[in-house]
Amino acid sequence: MDALISLLPPLAAVVLALATRRVNVSLFVSIWLGGWLVAGNPIAAVGQTFDWFAEVMTDEWNARFLVLVALLGAGAAFMHRTGGSQALAHALSKRIHSGRASLLFTWVLGVVIFFNDYVNSVIVGNATRDLTARQRQSREKLAWVMDATSAPMATLGPVSDWIGYQVSLIAGALVGLSFSSAEPYRLFLQSIPWNFYALLCLASVPMILLAGDFGPMAQAQRRAAETGELVAPGDTPLSNVDADLGEVPEGRGRLWHFVLPLVVLISVACWGLWYTGGGAEGATVIDALADTDVSVALSWAAFAMVVTGMSMALLQRQSLKDCEETLLAGFRTMLPALAIMVLAWSIGTVTGALDTGEHVINVTRDWLSPALLPLLIFLIAMVISFATGSSWGAMAILTPIGVPLAFELSGGDMTLVSMAIGAIFSGSIFGDHCSPISDTTVMASIFAGSDHIAHVRTQIPYALIPAIVSALLYVASMVIESVWLLLAAGLVVQFGVIMVLGRSGKSSDSG
Known part of the structure; x- marks a missing residue:
């Protein structure tokens, strides 16, 4: 109760x-x-x-994050006002001539930008928003592709602040256990194949692009293709940089007006993550990422991006007044998102006050067995992350419990420990994807220019497929020991389901 x-x-x-x-x-x-x-x-x-x-x-971290989001909005505004976004769209439009290709490019870019999910949203959204618009791809579809790559890639690596955080959780969970041979980072690497949802979610994007849309997303895509309405009538995008900042004179900017701020953002972010984690004092990259202060590092990076954008605007002989207006307009574009962030964090505080995570765990603790453990951990992580809107929060709640439990139930079998770790991270990402109070889901809506609830509503059916297949794989792991065989079977099953659903979506269109 x-x-x-x-x-x-x-x-x-x-x-x-x-x-x-x-x-x-x-x-x-x-x-x-x-x-x-x-x-x-x-x-x-x-x-x-x-x-x-x-x-x-x-809260110190939250306050920095609010500043970070506002600065990212200002940086995006300068990229627009200097003509950088327009120049990129022109350059890509010469090489990309279909909606499917534009979304595939979005997916590839999302896979490449793996070191932080927030930076991923900024870069991918600004790089592809105009490009996909020219191909009449709905904002809902763009937001889904961005969301399906940012968190899964950040949790898989090869190097990211997510991995540093996850390794630190594993290290903490190992304290006090009766063995000394296991290394936290090695355990993380061994858990990657068991992170079924992240792997299948990444694979689902090209599969759906090939097979076709279904459900609410098919309706959104049909609307965009037939009417040119990228956002449904009555919907309100969380951010619309183009509409808020106005049109830019044709030919004002060059490609480097887009590329240079992003290079600065990425460079300062990577340096900041390393530096704030003790890299300058001799810490290894993994240790630095485990101890890094993400909010500080990314705030430095976002500020550097804004300074770069403003400098380029001044070099274009835009006045200080114009630069100030761009800065404030960029802040204004983020206000709806900032409001949602505060409300979503408050819900997280509510669940903490009510001990939601502990209650969910206590209800299921008596059911656990070695065979059922990965599946139950996966399901519990889904519930906690969906309810709290935080994948990191769900990981923090479950890792200190799940890792020792897997070790004890298995009698020290590290395979089950790796499975449990993969299941925790897997379920946490799913709940984070489907929850409307998730910060990463909000970020995808912001930089795709999508109505937030429309993004959530259209994404849930697409997220459920890899989630259901993942659950089936955890069940099958009771009789099949090879994780690679399970993954191969999961990819085949997922592709088959997507093909069937894609054909049904096409049939309903023709009907």
Whole structure:
């Protein structure tokens, strides 16, 4: 009963958001509901709600992240005002002549930018938004491709702040266990093949591009192709840089006006992640990523990007007044996203106050067995990450419990430990993808220029396929020991399902 009560606020947020399409109102109501559960009456719940708002906004990491998002918006604004985005779209349009090719390019770029999911969203969104628009690809489809590559690639690597975080969790979970031979990073590498959802999700993008769309996404794509409406009537994109900043004179910018700010962003981000993690004091790359301060490093990078963009605008003889207007306009484009971020973090505070993660674990603890452990961990991670909107939060809750449990149930078999780690990361990413209160999902909506609820609604059917196949693979692992055979079978099954659904979508179009 406690588990059900603790899940009420996040579930209410999801149901209301999908039903009303008003994500801010839905989140506020669900936070107030959580305040009612904590404070005991609806009047005191109002005060508790605003206490939570103050708590999340004054948190050091959260405050830096709000500044980071605002700076990224300003950097994107300068890329637009200097003509860099326009120049990139022109350059790519000469080589990419179909909607499928434009989305495949988006996927490839998302795979290449693997070191941070936020930076991935900025780069991929700004590089492909105009390109996909020219090919009449809906904003929902672009947001899905971006979301399906950013977090899965960051969690798989080869090097990212996600991996540093995950390795640090594994290292913490190993403390106190009766063996000394296991290395956290090696265990992480061994868990990668068992991270079924991340691998299958990445593979699902080219599969769906080949087979065709289905469900709500097919409707969105049909609307964009037939009417040119990239966003459905009545929908409100979280950010629309082009509309907010106005048109840029044709031929103002060159390709380097787009490339240089991104090179600066990537370079400073990589250096910052290394430096804040102790790289200058001799720490290895992996150790530095494990101890890095992501918010500080990325804030430096975003600021450097803005300074670069402003410098290029001044070199174009844009006035200081124009630069200031661009800066403020970039901040304004991020305001809806910043509001959602604060509300989503507050929901996370609610679930913490109600001990949602612990209650979910306690309900299922008695069912666990070595054979069922990976599947149950996967399902629990899905629930926690969906309810909290945080894959990192779900990983932090489950890794210290799942790793020792797998070690004890298996009698020290490190294969089961690797499976458990892969299942934790796998389920965490799925819930993060499908939750409307997830920061990575919000970032995909921002930089794709998509209505947030439309992105979530169209993405869920596409995320469910690799999730269901992943669950089946964890079941099959009870009788099939080879992870590579399981992965191969999973890819075949997933492609077959996508082909069938894609053909049904085409049939409904023709009908």
